[in-house]
Structures are given as structure tokens and as C-alpha cells.
Amino acid sequence: MNAPPQKAIVQVTRRFSATxxxxxxxxxxxxxxxxxxxxxxxxxxxxxxxxxRVGGSYLIVENRDGADVEHIGKYLEIDRPRRLVFTLKVPKxxxxxxxxxxxxxxxxxxxxLTLTHEGVLPDYVASTTSxxxxxLDQFAAxx
Amino acid sequence: MPRAAAPPQSTWxxxxxxxxxxxxERLSRGEARxxxxxxxxxxxxxxxxxxxxxxxxxxxxxxxxxxxxxxxxFNPDPLTGAAAWIxxxxxxxxxxxxxxxxxxxxxxAATARAAKRKDKxx
Numbered sequence: 001m002n003a004p005p006q007k008a009i010v011q012v013t014r015r016f017s018a019t020x021x022x023x024x025x026x027x028x029x030x031x032x033x034x035x036x037x038x039x040x041x042x043x044x045x046x047x048x049x050x051x052x053r054v055g056g057s058y059l060i061v062e063n064r065d066g067a068d069v070e071h072i073g074k075y076l077e078i079d080r081p082r083r084l085v086f087t088l089k090v091p092k093x094x095x096x097x098x099x100x101x102x103x104x105x106x107x108x109x110x111x112x113l114t115l116t117h118e119g120v121l122p123d124y125v126a127s128t129t130s131x132x133x134x135x136l137d138q139f140a141a142x143x
Numbered sequence: 144m145p146r147a148a149a150p151p152q153s154t155w156x157x158x159x160x161x162x163x164x165x166x167x168e169r170l171s172r173g174e175a176r177x178x179x180x181x182x183x184x185x186x187x188x189x190x191x192x193x194x195x196x197x198x199x200x201x202x203x204x205x206x207x208x209x210x211x212x213x214x215x216x217f218n219p220d221p222l223t224g225a226a227a228w229i230x231x232x233x234x235x236x237x238x239x240x241x242x243x244x245x246x247x248x249x250x251x252a253a254t255a256r257a258a259k260r261k262d263k264x265x
Contacts, residue, residue, distance in 0.1 A: 008155060010232040010233050010236065012233055012236045012237055012240065014237070014240045014241075014244070016243075016244055016247065017244075017247075017248070017251075018244075018247040018248075018251070022247060023243070023247070026243055026246070026247065032246070035242075035246055036239060036242040036243045036245075036246050037239060037243070038239070039239075039242065113240065115236055115240070117232060117236065119232075
């Protein structure tokens with residue numbers, strides 16, 4: 001049997017009444033991103049640093065119950081307002097580096113955002129190149 | 144934030160292959176002998192047996208022996224863990240996107256209020 005799969009994919013789609021540009025910018029503007037991205041209802045945002053260029057990094061730190069939870073990553077693709085790809089690591093929970101892809105499609109009114117979070121499952125970090133992708137919905141439909 | 148544990152890698156390996164998914168789909172309709180399972184596929188019995196072994200290692204199928212016959216059946220339990228993990232990740236992102244939408248709508252409402260005040264003050 002050949003190389004095993006190593007990725008699990010989670011995909012969600014949501015519509016917004018705001019324009020594609022505003023929804024896109026909300027991911028990269030530190031003032032906006034700090035208010036919702038990786039924010040939890042009881043947490044307190046303590047640091048939002050965003051270097052919004054390809055190869056640039058971000059660091060978003062929220063204090064939850066007295067402990068800092070860091071979200072760190074790099075921007076891989078920035079194509080305003082259609083597509084944004086960045087890596088994500090949350091060291092408090094896992095050493096795993098995952099990839100998040102945001103695709104935004106303008107509608108007559110507002111836009112539709114599709115988010116794909118590609119996680120390398122534990123134990124597979126060493127062999128990430130050969131790969132298959134399992135789309136959640138296919139998986140659900142087959143089973 | 145509590146996180147559901149990731150499913151074991153064997154579950155993902157097993158589900159990665161379309162033949163194995165179709166074997167599972169067949170077994171979800173009732174137990175079957177290995178030879179019956181192999182019939183619809185254009186591959187050797189040996190190749191099908193390999194797929195079955197992968198599914199057994201992932202505990203997605205059970206084997207029951209009755210004399211010389213081996214009957215296979217579907218065990219959905221490992222999928223519950225995989226599904227729970229995916230559902231937890233999905234709901235996490237959904238709640239973030241909900242927060243984004245709420246934020247943008249609040250901005251719009253604030254802009255509208257400011258415009259109204261401006262109109263009145265004219």
C-alpha cells in the first residue's frame with residue numbers, strides 16, 4: 001500500500017452582507033482582526049502584530065484565564081479581496097503548523113467566504129509532501 | 144478552549160482510499176463474506192484483502208468466523224471520533240466568522256448613526 005494520507009480538511013462557508021474588500025481587510029488590519037480573530041468571549045487580547053505582506057508574519061496573543069495563548073503564522077498568499085493563505089500554529093495546544101485558506105467571492109450584495117483549514121495530523125509531520133486531500137463534505141457524503 | 148482529540152491516524156489512512164470507502168459503504172448495508180465484497184471490484188482478491196486489512200487495523204470493520212467462513216461487518220465507532228474532531232474545528236471557525244459578521248454590522252450601524260447626526264446638524 002502506498003504513502004498514507006496525512007491531512008484532514010475542515011471547510012466552512014459563510015455569507016456576509018459587507019463587501020468582499022471589507023471582509024478581506026478584516027483579516028489583515030490589526031485594529032479589526034484583534035477584535036474577532038482568535039478572540040474568545042472571556043479572553044483579553046494582549047497583542048496583535050500583523051505584517052501584511054507575502055512572507056510577513058503575524059502574532060496574535062489573547063490572555064485566557066491568566067495564560068497567554070499565542071497564534072502565530074506567516075502569510076503565503078495575499079490577493080485582495082479574493083484570496084488569503086496563511087499558516088497557523090498555536091504552540092499552547094500543538095506544535096503542528098496548519099494552513100488556512102480564505103476565498104472570498106463577491107455577490108450582488110455582500111460576499112461569500114469559504115475557509116479551508118488544512119491540518120497535518122499528529123505523527124504525519126515528517127511526510128507531508130505526498131498527499132491526498134480529504135474534503136469534509138466528500139467524506140460525509142460517502143459515509 | 145477545550146479541543147476534541149484528533150482521530151487516530153489509522154482512521155484517516157483507511158478513509159483516504161475510494162475503494163475502502165466503497166467497501167465500508169457496502170458493509171454499512173449488512174455483513175458480507177470477503178468473496179462477496181470483492182466481486183464488484185476489478186482487482187484481485189488479494190488486493191481487496193489488503194484493503195480489508197487496512198480497514199480492520201482502523202477498527203472500521205469487524206470479522207466474525209463461522210466455520211470456514213469469515214463474515215465482515217461495519218464498525219462505525221472510530222468515525223464518531225473523527226466526526227467529533229471535524230465538528231469541533233468547524234464550529235470554532237463558524238463562531239469566529241459570526242464574530243466578524245457581528246463586528247462589521249456594528250460598524251455599519253455606527254456609520255449610519257453618525258451620518259444621521261450629520262444630517263440633523265445641517
